[in-house]
C-alpha cells in the first residue's frame with residue numbers, strides 16, 4: 001500500500017521507540033552513546049554527528065521533499081552555510097537572485113568579498129531568466145521562490161535545465177512554500193534548503209534549518225559538512241519541529257485560505273500602490289504559480305502610499321498583527337522590509353530588489369479570516385486619511 005508523504009509526516013517516529021513503545025518518540029538529550037565494545041560503534045556515537053530525535057525529523061523532511069537524505073541544522077542560515085561549503089569550490093561562479101532573503105544575501109556578499117567565489121546577482125524572474133543563467137555558466141544557482149518580499153516566482157524547471165546544461169548545481173530555498181505547496185526536487189533542483197523556523201515548525205518557538213539532497217552522494221556531502229562545521233540542530237528543537245510538522249498540511253491550507261481572502265479584500269484600496277500576491281490575476285507570475293505551486297502561499301506584501309508616514313498610520317492601531325520579523329507561524333505578523341528584514345541590503349540594492357519605504361510584508365496566520373481583513377482595512381483607512389489630512 002502506497003502511503004502519502006503527508007501521512008508519513010504525521011506518523012514519523014510514531015511507535016518507533018524500542019525501549020517502551022512510547023507512541024510519541026522520546027527526546028534524546030544525551031551528547032554521547034556508549035560503544036558495545038572496541039569495535040562496537042552503534043548507530044549513534046556523538047550528538048553533533050548524529051542524534052536519534054534529529055534523525056526522525058531529517059527522515060520526515062527528506063520524505064516530504066522527495067529527497068534521498070537530509071540534515072537538520074541549528075538555523076536556516078546554518079543550512080545556507082552548509083550548502084556554500086559543500087557545493088561551492090574555490091573560484092566558482094555562483095548565481096543568486098537579486099531579491100533573496102537579506103541574511104542569505106549578506107552571507108553571499110561577505111564570502112564573495114573574501115574572494116571565495118565569483119558572485120553574480122541576477123534577476124531570476126521572467127521569461128529571459130534561463131538565458132541569463134545559461135550565459136553565466138554557473139557552478140551553482142541559488143533560487144528562492146516566491147521571493148522575499150515581492151513574491152516574484154522563478155521557474156525552477158527552466159532554471160534547473162539551464163544550470164545543468166553547463167554542469168551547475170541548483171539549490172532552492174523552499175522556506176516560503178514548504179513541501180506542501182512546492183516540491184523543487186521533482187522540478188529538477190538538486191538540493192532544497194529550509195529555514196524550519198518558519199512554516200515547518202510553524203509555532204515561532206524554534207530557530208532551525210534543513211538541507212534536503214536529491215541523491216545519496218549529495219546527502220553524504222551535506223552530512224559531512226554540517227557535522228564538520230558543527231551546525232547540526234539540537235534534540236529538543238528537533239522534537240518541537242517534528243511536532244509542528246505533523247500539522248503542516250492543515251496549517252498551510254489555512255494560511256493560503258486566509259492570505260487569499262486578504263489579497264482579494266484589500267486589492268484596489270485607495271491607500272495602496274500595489275498588492276503583491278501570486279494568487280491575484282494581476283500578479284506577473286500568476287500563471288507560473290498555478291502550475292509550479294499547489295497554492296499561492298501565506299505571505300501577502302502591501303505597498304502603501306505615503307512611504308514611511310503611510311506605514312506609521314497603518315501600524316498605529318493594528319490589533320491582529322504583531323510588528324515582528326520572521327514568518328510562517330500560526331500568529332499573523334507584519335514586517336517593514338526596508339528597516340527590518342532587509343536592512344542588511346544597502347539602499348541601492350534594496351531599490352534594485354524593488355523594496356520601497358511603504359512596503360509591508362504580511363505573514364498571514366491561521367486566525368479567523370474576517371478578523372484579519374477587518375483589522376487590515378481599518379489600517380488602510382487610517383493611511384488614506386493621513387494622506388488626505
Ligand SMILES: *Cc1c(COP(=O)(O)O)cnc(C)c1O
Pocket residue numbers: 075076077078101103104144148173175176194195196197198207208209
Ligand atoms: C528566515 C529565512 C532564512 C534564514 O533562516 P534562519 O532560521 O533565520 O537562520 C533563509 N531563507 C529564507 C527564505 C528565510 O525566510
